[in-house]
Amino acid sequence: MENLPIDPAAGGEERAPIAEPTLRRLPVYHNYLKNLDSSKTHAISCTQIAQDLHLTPIQVRKDLACTGIVGKPKTGYDTQALRLAIEDFLGWNNPxxxxxxxxxxxxxxxxxxxxxxxxxxxxxxxxxxxxxxxxxxxxxxxxxxxxxxxxxxxxxxxxxxxxxxxxxxxxxxxxxxxxxxxxxxxxxxxxxxxxxxxxxxxxxxxxxxxxxxxxxxxxxxx
Amino acid sequence: MENLPIDPAAGGEERAPIAEPTLRRLPVYHNYLKNLDSSKTHAISCTQIAQDLHLTPIQVRKDLACTGIVGKPKTGYDTQALRLAIEDFLGWNNPxxxxxxxxxxxxxxxxxxxxxxxxxxxxxxxxxxxxxxxxxxxxxxxxxxxxxxxxxxxxxxxxxxxxxxxxxxxxxxxxxxxxxxxxxxxxxxxxxxxxxxxxxxxxxxxxxxxxxxxxxxxxxxx
DNA sequence: CTATTATCGATATAAGTTTATCGATTGGAG
DNA sequence: CTCCAATCGATAAACTTATATCGATAATAG
Structure with a gap:
């Protein structure tokens, strides 16, 4: 409702501004990952996430891209690494x-x-x-x-x-x-x-x- | 997050679909109107609403338009009528x-x-x-x-x-x-x-x- | 080892939302 | 009565967000 751009290239660093809808979905991904049986699922694909969360794989991929994580073709993302990347990006490790x-x-x-x-x-x-x-x-x-x-x-x-x-x-x-x-x-x-x-x-x-x-x-x- | 269009021209009537952000702002306008001293303020302009709510007058006008209310130039909208129009539009009169x-x-x-x-x-x-x-x-x-x-x-x-x-x-x-x-x-x-x-x-x-x-x-x- | 297929990442297109522009209308001042 | 300023309503442009397309890469099967 307040239409400030979320990242007005504040730090001088050239970095893509983060879309607020993306920001809102990140905790959803995080929660989803948290509930996965991590002993069983070492890697997860956008396709799978999208299916379970009723989103499109493309959107999931784009959202996750902003955390800087890289996935492997045919496999997807390392579950643990992805979760940590989201936490890191959202600053959840600095309470x-x-x-x-x-x-x-x-x-x-x-x-x-x-x-x-x-x-x-x-x-x-x-x-x-x-x-x-x-x-x-x-x-x-x-x-x-x-x-x-x-x-x-x-x-x-x-x-x-x-x-x-x-x-x-x-x-x-x-x-x-x-x-x-x-x-x-x-x-x-x-x-x-x-x-x-x-x-x-x-x-x-x-x-x-x-x-x-x-x-x-x-x-x-x- | 669920990307259904909110109004897929459902009733056969040709009616503009309502944007979700607009829908979310309507209760804000309503609450604002509720807190106005209605004995003093018979009419209110988009400009005034926008200023108090930190929005743009254009956006306010567009949001309110979807309720079907019409305003008078130089004066604004009838405060009471506007409030009722929002309530009616949101179905708040049919609990x-x-x-x-x-x-x-x-x-x-x-x-x-x-x-x-x-x-x-x-x-x-x-x-x-x-x-x-x-x-x-x-x-x-x-x-x-x-x-x-x-x-x-x-x-x-x-x-x-x-x-x-x-x-x-x-x-x-x-x-x-x-x-x-x-x-x-x-x-x-x-x-x-x-x-x-x-x-x-x-x-x-x-x-x-x-x-x-x-x-x-x-x-x-x- | 090669072909196949699932997936990622990037770029391009489309859809949706906000902001700007402009003419029309009305109330008030001179 | 006429002019001026404020406001509405509609249309157009800019911006944001979502979806589609496409080439590249890695796992798997033959």
């Missing part, structure tokens, strides 16, 4: 610390999901304005008072904030984050938040996906 | 019943989110295999044993299932849904599920969004 704002149901769902660690994200703690919610959260993560946020971000040099607060509070939390030096915000509140240009925001809008689903459904029913 | 599978943190987050009703979705109940989770859920919604699902779907003619179960269980739940006549699945499990062609699946993949966010962040840091 980022994140602070979660909001310990409602959604916040707790995010906090208790232990899969983020393997995606390079470590939620170090949550904060919530409601004293009743403070204390111990899932997976030994602490839920702290909102006032602790600023200190925590500065002390731990946290660069990512996850906003899972009610719509009305989203902008003020975002402002707080920016003032503490947060550089990326993952926003689950159904609100447009405004931040300086050097801060990246990723909106997670459930209503958008729902709209797509129900529109498809209604069109089929005609 | 769909849905059944939720899985009452973990994510499931409860979805169940307790009372905003879905205004998006045309009514989660009538949840089911969970774990007896400890069964009973009363948020907002007076019942959490029932998994075995009740089939009967409930058939009895209430439910067409939409929401899957918020662990990855390993996702496919078998999907199979159950299909066998009961479910026509649309909103899948929050990080697993590719396979269904017959006449069933619509919308994947909600948090890892994909996270990949986009962290990639943007790492590129900026270079």
């Amino acid at each position: 980022n610390d994140a602070l979660l704002f909001g310990a409602g149901h959604l916040g707790l769902a995010l906090l208790s999901y232990d899969g983020f660690a393997s995606y390079g994200l470590d939620i170090v703690a949550a904060v919530d304005a409601d004293p009743a919610k403070q204390g111990a959260g899932p997976r030994d993560k602490k839920i702290l008072p909102l006032e602790k946020a600023a200190g925590l971000i500065r002390r731990m040099h946290i660069k990512i904030a996850i906003i899972a607060v009610p719509e009305a509070a989203a902008q003020s939390i975002a402002d707080l984050c920016v003032s503490c030096g947060i550089k990326a915000i993952w926003n689950f509140a159904p609100a447009k938040i405004t931040v300086p240009a050097d801060v990246t925001v990723q909106h997670e809008n459930l209503a958008s996906s729902l709209a797509v689903l129900s529109k498809k459904l209604s069109l089929r029913g005609e | 769909n019943d849905a059944l939720l599978f899985g009452a973990g943190h994510l499931g409860l987050a979805l169940l307790s989110y009372d905003g879905f009703a205004s998006y045309g979705l009514d989660i009538v109940a949840a089911v969970d295999a774990d007896p400890a989770k069964q009973g009363a859920g948020p907002r007076d919604k019942k959490i029932l044993p998994l075995e009740k699902a089939a009967g409930l779907i058939r009895r209430m003619h439910i067409k939409i299932a929401i899957i918020a179960v662990p990855e390993a269980a996702a496919q078998s739940i999907a199979d159950l849904c299909v066998s009961c006549g479910i026509k649309a699945i909103w899948n929050f499990a990080p697993a590719k599920i396979t269904v017959p062609a006449d069933v619509t699946v919308q994947h909600e993949n948090l890892a994909s969004s996270l990949a986009v966010l962290s990639k943007k962040l790492s590129l900026r840091g270079e």
Whole structure:
């Protein structure tokens, strides 16, 4: 929705910009590879991946190409190497610390999901304005008072904030984050938040996906 | 990810197919309109919307055009009429019943989110295999044993299932849904599920969004 | 050893989406 | 009343993304 080019040839290096749809599919490939019986499958072809994931082999090949991996004709890609290449490309081997704002149901769902660690994200703690919610959260993560946020971000040099607060509070939390030096915000509140240009925001809008689903459904029913 | 055209001129009517990105933005516009002080703002222009939402006026105008609304030069669109046009277009005035599978943190987050009703979705109940989770859920919604699902779907003619179960269980739940006549699945499990062609699946993949966010962040840091 | 076939990688084409351009219309100022 | 500025709506151009084509390479069978 924010139409920044993902790679504006930033580093001076001549490198192809990465298409966002490709970027979104990479975790899907990774998850697929993770679920393969690696003791059995040493190599995997685009054709096979495409078939299992309902994509075209051409698209799979093009997506994987951007990770720099090279395959062998007639065989495909080394399963393990491919998985590592994706992890490397996505930066999942350099975990980022994140602070979660909001310990409602959604916040707790995010906090208790232990899969983020393997995606390079470590939620170090949550904060919530409601004293009743403070204390111990899932997976030994602490839920702290909102006032602790600023200190925590500065002390731990946290660069990512996850906003899972009610719509009305989203902008003020975002402002707080920016003032503490947060550089990326993952926003689950159904609100447009405004931040300086050097801060990246990723909106997670459930209503958008729902709209797509129900529109498809209604069109089929005609 | 599933590349069906959203509107394959289905009804015989000559109508433009709707672009998915447009479909995803419509709820954003709707939410924006909802938050306007309607007693003050009777009309709103594309320019204004675009500015507030960080989009281009041209794109806003094109998106809104597909709802069939007509604006007045120099004034813009009637705020109320626009909101209704979006709701109508997205079918939010004909709520769909849905059944939720899985009452973990994510499931409860979805169940307790009372905003879905205004998006045309009514989660009538949840089911969970774990007896400890069964009973009363948020907002007076019942959490029932998994075995009740089939009967409930058939009895209430439910067409939409929401899957918020662990990855390993996702496919078998999907199979159950299909066998009961479910026509649309909103899948929050990080697993590719396979269904017959006449069933619509919308994947909600948090890892994909996270990949986009962290990639943007790492590129900026270079 | 050679022929065959599956697969990759690169280039080219097509499809889809966004952005730009332009004329038409309307409200308000002079 | 006439002119000006803002806006819409439609069409065209630019850009992005997906799909198709083709030659090269490696495993396998004969």
